[in-house]
Amino acid sequence: MKKNITVLPGDGIGLEVVQSAVEVLETIGTIYGHDFAFDYADIGGSAIDKHNDPLPASTIKACKAGDAVLLGAVGGPKWDQLSGDMRPEKGLLRIRKELDLFANLRPVIGFDSLSDSSTLRKEVITGIDLMIVRELTGGLYFGEPRERREENGETIAVDTLIYSRSEIERIIRKGFELAQVRSRRVTSVDKANVLETSRLWREIAEEISTEYPDVALEHMLVDNAAMQLIRDPQYFDVIVTENLFGDILSDEASMLTGSLGMLPSASMSAEGPGLYEPVHGSAPDIAGQDKANPLAAISSASMMLKYAFGLSEEALAVDKAIDQVLNEGFRTGDIAREGEAVKTTSEITQKVIETLRSKL
Numbered sequence: 001m002k003k004n005i006t007v008l009p010g011d012g013i014g015l016e017v018v019q020s021a022v023e024v025l026e027t028i029g030t031i032y033g034h035d036f037a038f039d040y041a042d043i044g045g046s047a048i049d050k051h052n053d054p055l056p057a058s059t060i061k062a063c064k065a066g067d068a069v070l071l072g073a074v075g076g077p078k079w080d081q082l083s084g085d086m087r088p089e090k091g092l093l094r095i096r097k098e099l100d101l102f103a104n105l106r107p108v109i110g111f112d113s114l115s116d117s118s119t120l121r122k123e124v125i126t127g128i129d130l131m132i133v134r135e136l137t138g139g140l141y142f143g144e145p146r147e148r149r150e151e152n153g154e155t156i157a158v159d160t161l162i163y164s165r166s167e168i169e170r171i172i173r174k175g176f177e178l179a180q181v182r183s184r185r186v187t188s189v190d191k192a193n194v195l196e197t198s199r200l201w202r203e204i205a206e207e208i209s210t211e212y213p214d215v216a217l218e219h220m221l222v223d224n225a226a227m228q229l230i231r232d233p234q235y236f237d238v239i240v241t242e243n244l245f246g247d248i249l250s251d252e253a254s255m256l257t258g259s260l261g262m263l264p265s266a267s268m269s270a271e272g273p274g275l276y277e278p279v280h281g282s283a284p285d286i287a288g289q290d291k292a293n294p295l296a297a298i299s300s301a302s303m304m305l306k307y308a309f310g311l312s313e314e315a316l317a318v319d320k321a322i323d324q325v326l327n328e329g330f331r332t333g334d335i336a337r338e339g340e341a342v343k344t345t346s347e348i349t350q351k352v353i354e355t356l357r358s359k360l
């Protein structure tokens with residue numbers, strides 16, 4: 001199979017973990033006889049430095065021309081003073097909108113071998129397997145007006161939470177479709193006791209549920225969901241929720257797995273290339289030191305193999321290699337237990353590659 005992958009390393013540890021994911025994809029290509037070509041483009045702070053734009057037109061063109069996009073992370077203190085459209089994060093938001101990536105899948109899987117690294121009890125971690133389906137191109141992130149103004153001698157800042165019926169329908173459907181191939185339960189998370197957008201969300205979820213009689217739907221308020229995720233994470237299967245709630249709940253859920261450095265994601269549109277990226281950011285505190293956990297990025301590459309190219313066997317091989325590397329005690333600092341040897345990004349990546357090759 002021949003595929004063109006657009007690679008957007010971005011900033012900070014984005015550069016390091018994307019390199020790991022590319023090496024793993026190259027290895028898969030060699031083992032299974034696929035021709036993966038990589039086309040690099042700029043996004044975020046590094047794009048601001050080079051092009052004075054966090055998402056240059058050339059990057060948009062490259063992404064649209066490829067079969068899938070692999071992204072590292074954007075942002076960092078160097079660009080913290082910039083505002084509005086010049087922020088690195090704006091590049092990420094714009095590419096999501098440009099590619100209409102409305103469905104963001106964030107799987108959360110508890111690895112037995114990491115149960116001691118988590119802040120939760122061992123018996124809680126084992127068996128965690130949930131999927132957060134986050135709406136990604138609407139809500140507070142994109143609503144207009146978004147502004148600052150002076151009113152009666154006061155500075156006012158405004159963001160707008162807005163959702164249309166069609167935006168809600170398509171993400172809710174995605175949640176149900178995923179639940180059909182999982183354990184047939186959807187938890188729709190909202191704040192319907194306060195927000196009008198959530199009341200519409202809830203109504204639409206009820207309507208759509210009639211199209212999926214084999215899937216059970218329940219509603220949960222977001223504050224309760226945040227608590228239940230810690231109290232009883234195994235309760236959940238598919239969580240479908242709006243943009244901001246999904247952002248916050250997925251970082252929270254990452255700690256169920258031991259680290260933010262473990263969580264991958266896939267962002268998809270109705271048609272056209274999807275974008276695969278770790279959930280974490282550019283981690284300025286450890287950037288450039290070969291300390292970052294590459295497993296979230298490598299898992300994101302696995303999601304690309306599965307969802308973008310339909311290569312389920314190859315994706316499973318990557319997932320199994322990750323599991324084995326963890327079982328053998330290879331860990332970056334974020335998931336190492338006290339007294340345990342800490343491996344570098346490059347060492348973990350090489351170990352994953354060796355493990356894949358050893359299965360030949």
Ligand SMILES: NC(=O)c1ccc[n+]([C@@H]2O[C@H](COP(=O)([O-])OP(=O)(O)OC[C@H]3O[C@@H](n4cnc5c(N)ncnc54)[C@H](O)[C@@H]3O)[C@@H](O)[C@H]2O)c1
Nearest residue numbers: 073074075076260261279280281282283285286292293334
């Ligand atoms: N998708 C993205 O590109 C994305 C996501 C989140 C944050 N950001 C941006 O990244 C910058 C830093 O944000 P932040 O510090 O709030 O969040 P962050 O995710 O970059 O880091 C939070 C903490 O988690 C640790 N961490 C994150 N990924 C790790 C990994 N792979 N291995 C080991 N440790 C890891 C970091 O060292 C840090 O202590 C900001 O500019 C923010 O806007 C970008």
Ligand SMILES: CC(C)[C@H](C(=O)O)[C@@H](O)C(=O)O
Nearest residue numbers: 075089090092093247279281
């Ligand atoms: C960097 C930021 C814009 C982004 C978001 O909020 O969506 C990040 O936190 C994420 O989760 O991908």
Ligand SMILES: [Mg+2]
Nearest residue numbers: 247248251279
């Ligand atoms: Mg986030």
